[in-house]
Amino acid sequence: MIVTLAMTTTKAFAAHAATSPLATYSFERRDPGPLDVQIEILFCGVCHSDLHTVRSEWGPTNYPCVPGHEIVGRVVKVGSEVKKFKEGDLAGVGCMVDSCRTCSACQANLEQFCENGTIFTYNSPDKKSGGFTCGGYSKSIVVEEAFVLRISDKLDPAATAPLLCAGITTYSPLRHWKVGKGQKVGVVGLGGLGHMGVKLASAMGADVILFTTSPGKTKDALRLGAKDVVVSKNADEMSKHANSFDFILDTVSANHDLNAYLSLLKRDGTMTLVGAPIQPLPVEAFNLIFQRHTLAGSLIGGIKETQEMLDFCAEHGIVSEIEIIPIQQINEAYERMLKSDVKYRFVIDMRSLKD
Ligand SMILES: [Zn+2]
Numbered sequence: 001m002i003v004t005l006a007m008t009t010t011k012a013f014a015a016h017a018a019t020s021p022l023a024t025y026s027f028e029r030r031d032p033g034p035l036d037v038q039i040e041i042l043f044c045g046v047c048h049s050d051l052h053t054v055r056s057e058w059g060p061t062n063y064p065c066v067p068g069h070e071i072v073g074r075v076v077k078v079g080s081e082v083k084k085f086k087e088g089d090l091a092g093v094g095c096m097v098d099s100c101r102t103c104s105a106c107q108a109n110l111e112q113f114c115e116n117g118t119i120f121t122y123n124s125p126d127k128k129s130g131g132f133t134c135g136g137y138s139k140s141i142v143v144e145e146a147f148v149l150r151i152s153d154k155l156d157p158a159a160t161a162p163l164l165c166a167g168i169t170t171y172s173p174l175r176h177w178k179v180g181k182g183q184k185v186g187v188v189g190l191g192g193l194g195h196m197g198v199k200l201a202s203a204m205g206a207d208v209i210l211f212t213t214s215p216g217k218t219k220d221a222l223r224l225g226a227k228d229v230v231v232s233k234n235a236d237e238m239s240k241h242a243n244s245f246d247f248i249l250d251t252v253s254a255n256h257d258l259n260a261y262l263s264l265l266k267r268d269g270t271m272t273l274v275g276a277p278i279q280p281l282p283v284e285a286f287n288l289i290f291q292r293h294t295l296a297g298s299l300i301g302g303i304k305e306t307q308e309m310l311d312f313c314a315e316h317g318i319v320s321e322i323e324i325i326p327i328q329q330i331n332e333a334y335e336r337m338l339k340s341d342v343k344y345r346f347v348i349d350m351r352s353l354k355d
C-alpha cells in the first residue's frame with residue numbers, strides 16, 4: 001500500500017557521484033506522522049563511514065547521498081502519539097532510523113542486527129517515504145520516536161554529536177565484554193573511535209594502555225585517560241606486555257598486524273575489532289589456540305544501549321574532542337580526515353547552511 005505523505009523541502013549537502021565533491025542539494029522529507037519527531041539539526045559529526053559511503057567504497061551507494069549519522073538538534077515538532085519528546089528538547093539521532101521491531105535481534109534491543117534489515121540513517125531504502133534515507137548533513141530530520149535519543153543539556157551539544165556513532169561503537173563492546181575496574185584494557189589507535197575508547201574504558205575503571213604508531217600522540221592519550229602508551233612499532237615495548245591484557249579494542253581501519261596484539265592477551269582474553277580494514281587480515285591460529293584467545297567484532301549498539309551510553313557520558317562529563325567546521329568545508333575535512341589530520345572528530349555546525 002502506498003500512502004501519500006505530506007512532504008517539506010529540506011536543504012542539505014549531498015554527493016551526486018562517487019567522484020564528485022559534496023555540494024548543496026534540496027530534497028523532500030516527510031512531515032511528522034503521529035509517532036514521529038521532527039528535529040532541527042544543530043550539529044552533525046563527520047564519520048569515516050560518511051566518506052566511504054559517499055565514495056561508494058563499501059558497495060554501491062545510491063545517489064544523491066546525504067550522509068551524516070551523528071546528529072544533535074532541537075525538537076521542533078512532535079506527532080500526536082509521541083511521549084518522550086516535546087518541542088524545544090535537545091534530541092539525537094545515530095546510525096539507525098528504523099528496524100522491523102519484531103525479529104529476535106530487535107526483541108533483544110539489538111536493532112543494528114535486525115534480521116529483516118536495519119534501516120540506517122542514510123543510504124538505506126526508506127520504507128516510509130520511498131527512495132533512500134538521507135542523513136544529518138541537512139537542516140532537519142524526521143524520525144520515529146523509538147529511534148530518537150534523549151540528549152542531556154549538561155553536555156556541549158556539538159561535542160556530544162560524535163557519541164551517536166563513535167561513542168556507541170566503542171561503548172558497546174566495552175560493556176558486552178564486561179570491562180571494569182582492575183582490568184587491563186588496550187585501545188589500538190587514537191582517532192575518532194580510539195579516543196572515545198580511551199575515555200570510556202578509563203571512566204569504567206579499567207587501566208587503559210593506548211597503542212599507537214605515532215609517538216606524538218602520547219601526551220594526548222595520557223590527558224584523555226590512558227595510563228600508558230605503547231608505540232606499536234617498537235617490538236621490545238610490545239613484548240613487555242605479553243600475556244597481560246584482559247581486553248583489547250582495535251579501532252584501526254588501515255591494514256595492520258592483528259597477531260602482534262593477539263599475543264598480548266592473557267588467558268581467555270578477547271580482542272574486538274571495530275575498525276573495518278577492507279583487505280582480509282591474516283590470523284595465526286596459534287595466537288588463538290594458546291591461552292584460549294577470542295577474536296571478535298562489534299557493530300555500533302542498539303537504541304537502548306545508545307541511550308545508556310549517552311546517560312553514562314552525561315554522568316561522567318564525557319564528550320568527544322572536536323573541531324567545528326561550517327558545511328562549506330566538508331570536502332576539505334574529508335581530505336584532512338584521510339591524513340588523520342583531525343583531533344579527533346570534525347563536527348559540522350549545520351546552522352552554516354542557510355535557507
Ligand atoms: Zn559512523
Ligand SMILES: [Zn+2]
Binds near residue numbers: 100101105113114115
Ligand atoms: Zn528486526
